[in-house]
Amino acid sequence: xxxxxxxxxxxxxxxILTSILMFIISIGIIGGIVSSQDxxxxxxxxTVLHIELNQIIMDRSNNNPMENFDxxxxxxxxxxxxxxxxxxxxxxxxxxxxxxxxxxxxxIQAGLATIEEIRNALIDFKESGKFIISYSDTYTQPxxxxxxxxxxxxxxxxxLLVFVGMRAEIMFYKDALEKIGVEPQIIRHGKFKSYxxxxxxxxxxxxxxxxxxxxxxxxxxxxxxxxxAERQIGVKKLNEIADNLSLKDVEIALSQGLIDGLKYKDExxxxxxxxxxxxxxxxxxxxxxxxxxxxPEKNRKSLEKNKIAVVYASGNMIMGExxxxxxxxxxxxxxIRKVRKxxxxxxxxxxxxxxxxAALSADIIWREIQLAQETKPVIVSIGDxxxxxxxxxxxxxxxxxASPNSITGSIGVFxxxxxGKELLNDKLxxxxxxxxxxxxxxxxxxxxxxxxAEKEIFQYLxxxxxxxxxTKVGEGRNMKKEDVDAIGQGRVWSGVNAIENGLIDGFxxxxxxxxxxxxxxxxESYRTVDYPKLKDPFQQxxxxxxxxxxxxxxxxxxxxxxxxxxxxxxxxxxxxxQARIPFELDIY
Numbered sequence: 001x002x003x004x005x006x007x008x009x010x011x012x013x014x015x016i017l018t019s020i021l022m023f024i025i026s027i028g029i030i031g032g033i034v035s036s037q038d039x040x041x042x043x044x045x046x047t048v049l050h051i052e053l054n055q056i057i058m059d060r061s062n063n064n065p066m067e068n069f070d071x072x073x074x075x076x077x078x079x080x081x082x083x084x085x086x087x088x089x090x091x092x093x094x095x096x097x098x099x100x101x102x103x104x105x106x107x108i109q110a111g112l113a114t115i116e117e118i119r120n121a122l123i124d125f126k127e128s129g130k131f132i133i134s135y136s137d138t139y140t141q142p143x144x145x146x147x148x149x150x151x152x153x154x155x156x157x158x159x160l161l162v163f164v165g166m167r168a169e170i171m172f173y174k175d176a177l178e179k180i181g182v183e184p185q186i187i188r189h190g191k192f193k194s195y196x197x198x199x200x201x202x203x204x205x206x207x208x209x210x211x212x213x214x215x216x217x218x219x220x221x222x223x224x225x226x227x228x229a230e231r232q233i234g235v236k237k238l239n240e241i242a243d244n245l246s247l248k249d250v251e252i253a254l255s256q257g258l259i260d261g262l263k264y265k266d267e268x269x270x271x272x273x274x275x276x277x278x279x280x281x282x283x284x285x286x287x288x289x290x291x292x293x294x295x296p297e298k299n300r301k302s303l304e305k306n307k308i309a310v311v312y313a314s315g316n317m318i319m320g321e322x323x324x325x326x327x328x329x330x331x332x333x334x335x336i337r338k339v340r341k342x343x344x345x346x347x348x349x350x351x352x353x354x355x356x357x358a359a360l361s362a363d364i365i366w367r368e369i370q371l372a373q374e375t376k377p378v379i380v381s382i383g384d385x386x387x388x389x390x391x392x393x394x395x396x397x398x399x400x401x402a403s404p405n406s407i408t409g410s411i412g413v414f415x416x417x418x419x420g421k422e423l424l425n426d427k428l429x430x431x432x433x434x435x436x437x438x439x440x441x442x443x444x445x446x447x448x449x450x451x452x453a454e455k456e457i458f459q460y461l462x463x464x465x466x467x468x469x470x471t472k473v474g475e476g477r478n479m480k481k482e483d484v485d486a487i488g489q490g491r492v493w494s495g496v497n498a499i500e501n502g503l504i505d506g507f508x509x510x511x512x513x514x515x516x517x518x519x520x521x522x523x524e525s526y527r528t529v530d531y532p533k534l535k536d537p538f539q540q541x542x543x544x545x546x547x548x549x550x551x552x553x554x555x556x557x558x559x560x561x562x563x564x565x566x567x568x569x570x571x572x573x574x575x576x577x578q579a580r581i582p583f584e585l586d587i588y
Contacts, residue, residue: 138162
């Protein structure tokens with residue numbers, strides 16, 4: 001027996017010591033990553049900036065070491081935000097050591113408005129006279145749209161260029177819910193507020209299809225015009241290529257002028273060597289975006305007293321604190337309140353990239369934006385999407401700008417609840433009995449559907465929230481409430497549509513919004529500061545270790561299909577009164 005306890009204690013002690021050792025190793029790894037991020041990088045003459053956009057592109061970079069570490073391969077994978085990508089391209093334009101850019105493109109995990117901002121930055125870079133070369137084994141439509149600004153576009157001889165037009169896909173759950181015995185309880189305002197349609201139908205309603213075709217058509221036309229301007233191919237001809245599946249052979253892509261050559265990677269490297277005056281490709285100097293971020297900028301404005309605050313509001317709107325991937329009402333409203341009260345901050349740029357979420361969360365943030373706008377200029381920059389609750393918080397701003405490819409509007413409200421009475425009773429044989437002091441004490445319970453009176457109450461709440469929504473948009477945009485209602489009803493608009501109906505004031509990206517903020521505040525010299533402040537890397541490491549290890553492995557295994565898993569995980573978190581874009585939307 002003594003031997004038994006001896007072995008047990010030895011095993012327990014071994015586990016404890018191993019855990020401590022692994023903990024110390026983990027701290028060392030994270031410390032190494034953090035310290036390496038602070039090391040400046042020097043650029044040699046005749047260097048090529050290597051742009052490889054194979055990571056999810058968020059609005060701003062994250063200093064969380066867990067986000068930048070791939071646990072599947074146990075290697076750091078730096079993830080840059082759009083803010084640093086744009087800064088790097090602008091910095092490279094003036095950097096005498098950068099000869100040009102090599103676009104090494106695959107599948108870009110970003111929305112079309114984000115791609116538009118990067119594309120515009122590359123167009124501006126070309127004014128320097130430096131080269132841009134693009135290469136890919138396979139061009140998707142978004143990657144080709146970005147590549148179209150390059151001086152030369154090359155494709156693998158055995159590769160593929162996808163150019164077939166755009167499509168939008170919506171996943172419907174009606175039959176699946178019926179099979180498992182779960183009934184959605186739906187209350188909505190707005191014939192276009194179609195977020196709940198996947199729980200009601202198996203296909204798009206006529207109204208939903210109408211709005212999708214309208215804004216998708218404007219986005220497609222904008223992309224065609226952009227490609228046409230850079231490649232000197234008529235829009236009509238581009239549509240013919242898409243309709244006729246003309247690119248089944250890459251030689252056709254070459255003959256039609258969409259690309260400049262069919263080459264293998266070694267031939268691309270040889271051309272880059274020639275462009276940078278190197279004798280062979282082994283001597284090419286190149287730097288990645290992540291490393292180039294560490295190159296100190298000349299004429300830095302770090303000592304400027306005047307500041308413009310850029311407040312990032314990205315993700316799903318929720319109550320409470322939230323994190324980098326969500327818009328927590330407490331966290332974002334606290335950041336806005338802080339910059340409002342800071343006298344050194346002369347203007348605010350609110351960067352919105354959200355399809356909305358909890359209606360109350362949107363209203364809490366709206367209040368802080370309204371107070372800020374009464375104190376100093378507020379400019380809103382819409383990213384890929386600022387719809388429903390995302391537009392709600394933008395409405396009080398002095399000006400709103402967006403990309404032609406942005407998605408906005410969706411001024412509408414819905415309530416979504418689920419009841420699983422049939423699932424529990426008939427499928428699982430589980431019955432729930434409730435003791436209650438009052439008639440409606442169990443309202444909203446998963447165990448039973450709403451009564452007629454209860455549904456009427458929720459309909460009132462939805463109608464009241466919608467009325468409040470269009471009233472505040474009308475006040476912020478100087479429009480009559482009935483005019484807001486006419487373009488509301490949950491309808492989604494592209495940036496092109498939005499400038500026509502008054503929801504935005506002009507086209508532009510984040511840098512344009514900062515320029516407008518400076519002009520509105522009357523300052524010429526300034527520096528930008530980002531809010532909410534990012535947490536210390538070690539703090540983020542400890543807070544998010546478990547969840548991010550799981551997410552990192554799942555993302556690695558599922559690849560771009562991870563979004564479907566994530567969408568299903570979010571379904572049960574979207575109950576209650578919501579101001580949210582009508583659907584989980586993918587445009588290809």
